[in-house]
Each structure stands twice: as C-alpha cells, then as structure tokens.
Amino acid sequence: MAGEFDLIDRYFGLRSAQRVNPLVPVGIGDDCAAVTLPPGAVLLTSVDTFSEGVHFFSDAPAFAIGHKSLAVNLSDLAACGAEPVACLLALSLPSVEDPWLADFSSGFTRLADLFSCPLIGGDTTSARRGGGITLSVTVLGQVPGVSSMLMRKNAQVGDDIWVSGDLGAAALSVAFQSDPTALPALDAATADLAKQRLEYPEPRIALGISLRHLARACIDVSDGLRSDLGHILKLSGNLGAQLQESAIPYASVLSSLPPALRQRFALYGGDDYELCFTAPVENEPQLRQIGHSLGVPLSKIGRITSGGGISLETLDGEQINLEGKAYEHFN
Amino acid sequence: MAGEFDLIDRYFGLRSAQRVNPLVPVGIGDDCAAVTLPPGAVLLTSVDTFSEGVHFFSDAPAFAIGHKSLAVNLSDLAACGAEPVACLLALSLPSVEDPWLADFSSGFTRLADLFSCPLIGGDTTSARRGGGITLSVTVLGQVPGVSSMLMRKNAQVGDDIWVSGDLGAAALSVAFQSDPTALPALDAATADLAKQRLEYPEPRIALGISLRHLARACIDVSDGLRSDLGHILKLSGNLGAQLQESAIPYASVLSSLPPALRQRFALYGGDDYELCFTAPVENEPQLRQIGHSLGVPLSKIGRITSGGGISLETLDGEQINLEGKAYEHFN
Numbered sequence: 001m002a003g004e005f006d007l008i009d010r011y012f013g014l015r016s017a018q019r020v021n022p023l024v025p026v027g028i029g030d031d032c033a034a035v036t037l038p039p040g041a042v043l044l045t046s047v048d049t050f051s052e053g054v055h056f057f058s059d060a061p062a063f064a065i066g067h068k069s070l071a072v073n074l075s076d077l078a079a080c081g082a083e084p085v086a087c088l089l090a091l092s093l094p095s096v097e098d099p100w101l102a103d104f105s106s107g108f109t110r111l112a113d114l115f116s117c118p119l120i121g122g123d124t125t126s127a128r129r130g131g132g133i134t135l136s137v138t139v140l141g142q143v144p145g146v147s148s149m150l151m152r153k154n155a156q157v158g159d160d161i162w163v164s165g166d167l168g169a170a171a172l173s174v175a176f177q178s179d180p181t182a183l184p185a186l187d188a189a190t191a192d193l194a195k196q197r198l199e200y201p202e203p204r205i206a207l208g209i210s211l212r213h214l215a216r217a218c219i220d221v222s223d224g225l226r227s228d229l230g231h232i233l234k235l236s237g238n239l240g241a242q243l244q245e246s247a248i249p250y251a252s253v254l255s256s257l258p259p260a261l262r263q264r265f266a267l268y269g270g271d272d273y274e275l276c277f278t279a280p281v282e283n284e285p286q287l288r289q290i291g292h293s294l295g296v297p298l299s300k301i302g303r304i305t306s307g308g309g310i311s312l313e314t315l316d317g318e319q320i321n322l323e324g325k326a327y328e329h330f331n
Numbered sequence: 332m333a334g335e336f337d338l339i340d341r342y343f344g345l346r347s348a349q350r351v352n353p354l355v356p357v358g359i360g361d362d363c364a365a366v367t368l369p370p371g372a373v374l375l376t377s378v379d380t381f382s383e384g385v386h387f388f389s390d391a392p393a394f395a396i397g398h399k400s401l402a403v404n405l406s407d408l409a410a411c412g413a414e415p416v417a418c419l420l421a422l423s424l425p426s427v428e429d430p431w432l433a434d435f436s437s438g439f440t441r442l443a444d445l446f447s448c449p450l451i452g453g454d455t456t457s458a459r460r461g462g463g464i465t466l467s468v469t470v471l472g473q474v475p476g477v478s479s480m481l482m483r484k485n486a487q488v489g490d491d492i493w494v495s496g497d498l499g500a501a502a503l504s505v506a507f508q509s510d511p512t513a514l515p516a517l518d519a520a521t522a523d524l525a526k527q528r529l530e531y532p533e534p535r536i537a538l539g540i541s542l543r544h545l546a547r548a549c550i551d552v553s554d555g556l557r558s559d560l561g562h563i564l565k566l567s568g569n570l571g572a573q574l575q576e577s578a579i580p581y582a583s584v585l586s587s588l589p590p591a592l593r594q595r596f597a598l599y600g601g602d603d604y605e606l607c608f609t610a611p612v613e614n615e616p617q618l619r620q621i622g623h624s625l626g627v628p629l630s631k632i633g634r635i636t637s638g639g640g641i642s643l644e645t646l647d648g649e650q651i652n653l654e655g656k657a658y659e660h661f662n
Contacts, residue, residue: 029566031410031549032480034373034374034480042356043471047420048421049454086376088377088378120376125380131458134465136454136467152362
C-alpha cells in the first residue's frame with residue numbers, strides 16, 4: 001500500500017536517509033525495500049507486537065515506547081546470535097498527535113542508529129477510536145551461515161545454564177505501577193530505577209554474536225526465566241534443569257523485598273531481555289572472558305539434567321520444583 | 332518474545348509445517364526464523380497493517396480477512412517484480428474466538444500455500460478491550476538482482492502507461508457497504524460481485540515477475556489509480572501523464588452507474604491491487620503476449636508526459652485535469 005507513506009516519511013524519512021547499512025541498497029519509499037546479504041549469509045527475522053495497556057502503560061513516554069518496540073525485536077536477533085540489518089514498523093494509532101510521533105520516532109531511530117538497523121518499511125494507519133496504540137516491528141538480521149544460528153533446541157544434558165545481566169527489575173516495575181499498594185513501600189529512587197529497566201531494555205546483540213560457537217541453546221528472557229528456560233528444555237527433548245538460587249543474579253532493586261517476592265519477580269517476571277543460554281562445561285573460561293570484555297555480567301545458574309522439570313536449590317538448601325506458571329497473554 | 336507462541340502454533344503450526352519453501356531452513360518456533368537466498372539474489376520486503384473498521388468492515392468474514400491481509404502484501408512484491416519467499420504475521424485481538432481464528436488462518440494459509448510463501452514468524456497478542464482487530468503482515472520476496480527490481484521512480488517521458496485487470500469494483504463495494512442509500516440501487520448479484528472483488532484481491536505475482544525487464548516503473552493500485560500513478564510521476568522527477576478514458580478498464584460492475592460515479596470509483600477508488608506500470612513503446616507486442624499467456628487483461632491507458640499533472644481525455648473528447656484527491660488515512 002502506498003497510502004500512509006507521507007506520515008512515515010515525515011517522521012522517519014530524513015532520519016533514515018542519514019543512516020546507512022551497506023546491505024540496504026533500496027530503503028523506504030517504494031512498494032518494497034531491498035536487502036542484500038554477504039555470500040553464504042543467512043537472513044534471520046522475527047516480529048513482535050506491542051499494545052497499549054497490555055505491553056506498555058498508557059502513560060509510558062513515547063520515546064521509551066519507540067526504544068522498547070525495537071529493543072525487544074533486536075533482543076530476538078541477539079538470542080539467535082544475529083547481527084541487525086534492518087527493520088520494518090507498522091503503527092496503528094487512534095489519532096495522530098505530532099509530539100507523540102516525534103518522540104516515538106526519536107526513541108526508535110536512536111536505537112536503530114546505535115545498531116545500524118535502518119527502518120526500511122513502514123505503515124502508519126488509523127485505528128478505530130476507543131482502541132489503543134498497536135505497533136509491530138519486524139527485524140531482519142544475519143548470521144554467516146545456518147550453523148552460526150543459536151537456537152532453543154540444542155541444549156544437552158550436562159550443559160551449564162547461564163544468564164546475562166540481572167533479573168526481576170522490570171517485573172518489579174510492572175507490579176508497582178499496576179498496584180503500588182500490593183507491594184512493600186518502595187523508595188522513589190528504587191521505583192524509578194526499576195521503571196528505567198522496564199522501559200529501556202538493552203538488546204544483548206554483542207553478546208549473542210560472541211556466543212555463536214560457544215553456546216548450545218539460547219533464548220531471550222521476555223516472559224520470565226522459568227518460562228523461557230522451559231522453552232529451551234521442551235524443544236531440546238524435554239530435558240530438565242537444576243538451578244542454584246545462590247547463583248541467580250537478582251536485580252539490586254529487589255534487595256529490600258521479602259525473599260518470596262524477590263524470587264517471583266526474578267524467576268517468573270518478564271521483560272528483562274537478558275539472554276539465557278546453555279553451554280558445554282569446558283567453555284566456561286571463554287565465556288567468563290567474553291563477559292568481562294563486553295562488560296556484561298554472566299552468571300552460571302545451574303545445569304541441564306535429563307528431565308524432571310526445573311528444580312531450584314533455595315538459599316536454605318531446600319529443593320523446590322518451579323511450577324510452569326508465568327506471564328501469559330489472554331489469561 | 333516467546334509468549335504468544337502457543338496460539339500461533341495451534342492455528343498455523345501444523346499447516347505451515349506442511350508447506351515448503353526450500354529457501355526457509357528454519358521456520359516458526361524459535362526466536363527467529365532463517366531464510367537463505369540463491370547466490371546474488373536480493374531480498375525484497377514490505378509491511379502493511381490492517382485495522383478493523385478502517386481497512387475492513389467489522390462483519391467481513393474471517394477467511395476473507397486472512398486472505399486479504401496477505402494478498403495486499405503479496406501485491407507489493409508483485410509491484411516490484413519479486414517472487415514470494417515467506418511472511419510474518421502480527422495479530423492483535425481484543426479477545427480470542429476460536430472459530431474466527433480458525434477461519435482467519437484458513438484464508439491466510441490457503442493463499443500462502445498458493446504462492447509458496449510460508450508463515451515463518453508470528454505474534455498474537457491481546458489488544459485493549461474496546462479496540463478492534465489489528466494485524467500487520469510483513470512479506471519477504473526475492474529478485475535475481477537489484478536491476479531486476481521494478482521501482483516507482485523509473486518512468487520516462489514517452490513511456491506507455493498500462494494497467495492490469497479492471498478498476499473500480501472494490502471501491503464500489505466500499506461505498507455501497509458504507510451507505511447503500513447514497514448510490515443508485517444495485518442489484519444483489521452486482522453488489523455481491525463487487526464485494527467479492529473487495530474481499531479477495533488477487534496479487535499479480537506472475538505478471539510482476541514477467542515485467543522485470545519490460546516495464547520501467549511499476550506500482551500496485553491500492554489507493555486509486557490517480558494517487559498511485561501520481562507516486563510514479565512524482566518519484567520519476569515530477570513527470571505528467573495523458574490518459575484516455577476510452578482505454579480505462581472500468582470494472583463490469585460499474586456499468587449501470589452514471590459516468591461521474593464510474594469515473595470516481597475507477598480513478599480515485601482504492602483496493603483494486605492491479606498493477607499500474609510504464610514501459611517503452613516498443614515493448615507493446617511483448618506485453619500483449621504476456622497478458623495473453625497469463626490470462627491477465629492489460630490495458631494501455633495513456634502516456635507519460637514531461638509534466639502538467641495527470642490529464643484525462645474523456646469519452647466526450649474533453650480534457651480534464653485529475654485533481655490529486657484520493658483516499659487518505661487520517662483525513
């Protein structure tokens with residue numbers, strides 16, 4: 001469709017013209033954009049939707065929504081070890097508000113620039129009044145060959161389980177913004193820090209690329225560690241996992257919470273966009289070196305077992321089985 | 332995001348497993364899907380959004396919505412001369428209704444199968460209640476090289492202007508469904524036929540591929556001939572066009588309408604998804620042969636001029652200038 005061309009052009013056109021990815025000979029403005037890949041390279045792609053009131057709060061800043069809508073997609077590329085190439089945006093709005101669109105496009109293009117991932121296709125349409133903002137981003141990335149692609153299904157019994165960064169800050173912010181009274185009082189600085197983590201996830205692109213031939217299975221933690229590690233286990237042939245609570249990297253903003261809440265946010269909470277991956281035991285020294293050189297904390301949190309679900313050895317030395325509950329849409 | 336995986340899997344998983352495109356080594360089910368292209372090939376991509384109450388009537392059949400949401404994207408590939416490779420779907424629903432989803436996925440996958448364009452990425456999310464259904468489709472296609480890509484910007488003075496199929500049936504149906512009393516009475520068969528054309532556009536993939544080295548500029552008629560031809564003219568350096576009304580392929584369902592309405596639907600109405608293209612005069616014999624062998628009517632409707640907007644010589648021999656009005660979102 002050619003229709004909504006002008007709006008995309010107005011807000012993204014000039015900016016995207018300034019950005020360059022040598023793999024994009026034809027950018028936005030025709031019926032299609034064109035992408036070339038180096039010889040032998042494989043294109044990786046993913047799509048995610050973001051809905052107002054479901055995936056972001058209605059009062060979230062437009063700049064942050066622009067950032068996060070691209071960041072969560074880049075995170076999918078990171079989880080597969082891919083390098084970003086370009087992205088496409090579909091934006092459905094109940095009404096056009098210039099300041100909102102200007103801020104949204106600033107947040108979006110700032111991140112796109114950082115990762116050399118120009119916007120090469122866009123469609124902005126009006127939504128029925130009464131509905132909220134809905135936006136979908138499709139990302140394109142590349143790996144040098146299919147064997148370089150990190151996948152969920154390749155975990156093996158005995159692999160170490162690793163996670164990057166720390167967990168639980170985003171879920172704390174969701175819970176706090178949804179119902180502040182349901183939580184122990186948070187000081188303002190902690191609440192702000194948690195909100196920052198919810199709104200500005202950092203896609204782990206460099207880490208994903210570094211893991212290409214070191215990790216066996218990889219996923220990004222979007223729905224919560226329990227749930228996403230569960231995908232790895234299921235797709236790798238119904239394997240199990242033994243985790244050590246002492247090794248789980250709890251986000252510092254969780255430190256004032258009672259242990260049960262801390263566990264809930266870090267293990268079941270979503271939106272962290274860290275990478276959870278498995279790797280052969282012998283790769284630990286190289287992994288520690290990569291974490292160090294990238295400045296990304298890597299925590300070895302457990303080991304893949306032949307079955308039995310996900311067990312956690314708690315700080316008290318108790319073994320508990322983590323139930324398969326997590327954030328689900330449509331519940 | 333891993334979250335909505337199960338819903339996509341339930342409705343599209345089995346079906347897409349049955350479909351094959353040898354260029355897709357990794358389909359739906361991981362953080363990303365993988366696509367390989369033949370050596371030298373260029374990937375073309377486009378995204379379109381579909382909103383309930385804006386792009387389709389709330390009572391449109393789910394099967395038809397599934398068809399059209401992919402068809403309009405395949406039409407963008409057709410306009411660039413591309414062969415379909417794969418597609419991604421983002422679906423945002425106020426509530427999950429199994430029969431709706433089953434019918435939608437049937438319509439979508441039937442067309443995807445027809446064009447060997449498997450679904451390789453999907454995200455189904457809940458929308459805020461009160462809003463409508465929103466869906467975005469991203470298509471991936473390929474051409475053998477950048478020089479094979481048909482673009483809007485390559486029209487030249489003296490080129491013939493061509494259009495495939497016929498025009499105006501979809502716009503008639505939109506007008507009739509929006510306000511039946513505003514039109515002269517239509518018999519039921521005509522109204523049904525027009526609706527069929529609105530709901531089941533046929534992407535002109537084979538034609539687009541055949542035009543690769545015969546057409547100069549090409550676009551699909553999504554917003555109306557006046558508007559889409561206008562894009563070609565503008566991007567080709569502000570050229571003009573001289574059209575002959577006697578050559579415009581009016582859809583047969585328009586035949587009972589007064590001339591002014593017929594003109595309005597065929598020239599300003601959208602949703603036809605025919606191809607409008609320009610070509611050197613000497614390519615006419617080859618073009619006629621292609622139209623004949625594909626069974627696609629091709630009409631030579633005018634000629635590219637050096638400027639002066641779009642003029643139409645009417646059936647009465649009058650010269651009129653077609654104003655730049657057309658269907659616009661947010662008006």
